[in-house]
Amino acid sequence: EVQLVESGGGLVQPGGSLRLSCAASGFMFTNHAMTWVRQTPGKGLEWVSGIDTGGTGTYYADSVKGRFAISRDNSKNTVYLQMDSLRAEDTAVYYCARNMKSDLDYWGQGTLVTVFS
Amino acid sequence: QSVLTQPPSASGTPGQRVSISCSGSSSNIGRNTVNWYQQVPGTAPKLLIFRNSQRPSGVPDRFSASKSATSASLAISGLQSEDEADYYCAAWDDSLNGRVFGGGTKLTVL
Numbered sequence: 136e137v138q139l140v141e142s143g144g145g146l147v148q149p150g151g152s153l154r155l156s157c158a159a160s161g162f163m164f165t166n167h168a169m170t171w172v173r174q175t176p177g178k179g180l181e182w183v184s185g186i187d188t189g190g191t192g193t194y195y196a197d198s199v200k201g202r203f204a205i206s207r208d209n210s211k212n213t214v215y216l217q218m219d220s221l222r223a224e225d226t227a228v229y230y231c232a233r234n235m236k237s238d239l240d241y242w243g244q245g246t247l248v249t250v251f252s
Numbered sequence: 253q254s255v256l257t258q259p260p261s262a263s264g265t266p267g268q269r270v271s272i273s274c275s276g277s278s279s280n281i282g283r284n285t286v287n288w289y290q291q292v293p294g295t296a297p298k299l300l301i302f303r304n305s306q307r308p309s310g311v312p313d314r315f316s317a318s319k320s321a322t323s324a325s326l327a328i329s330g331l332q333s334e335d336e337a338d339y340y341c342a343a344w345d346d347s348l349n350g351r352v353f354g355g356g357t358k359l360t361v362l
Contacts, residue, residue, distance in 0.1 A: 194349060197350075244295075
């Protein structure tokens, strides 16, 4: 069974940092690109970042470029999202999702990040 | 403002057929495949449609979708109360070099 379990969310002040993790199981992790998507409470979905299977190709939304960094450890079946210089508008539930070619076919349950002053 | 445009709400009675539209542009829907996701409040999104019109295993054939030029649509026939959820379209955008979502459509089963 495919499982994606996010962790690392929490409360942080503006300008602070957090690192989210997404532990994958139930599939061949090295065969899939991975993606982070966020959802502001009560609002819609926003693509944040993606990473290819080897970890060398990374992609970012303009809203997080230069502040967030995606990475993966294929030996640990885990993808990360390092979030620096956090802003109030980064407050959201962050989901990791598995890429199946151009589709996001499995999603984790999400982890809440709250940036408050 | 979402790159893909969806109506904010839709509704129908049990047994009816409803459609949800998704409008994009040549850089996203016009060049790439469209996905649809279903999200029941408080849960993660679930892939409903991939590659414009394909259903993952387990998704009832009451759900169907199509794409034409720079627009797409999702249809739900034989509406059931369990279909009440938020529905999102998505596609890769070649100009933004990123994935874009619609703003979501809240489906209410009356």
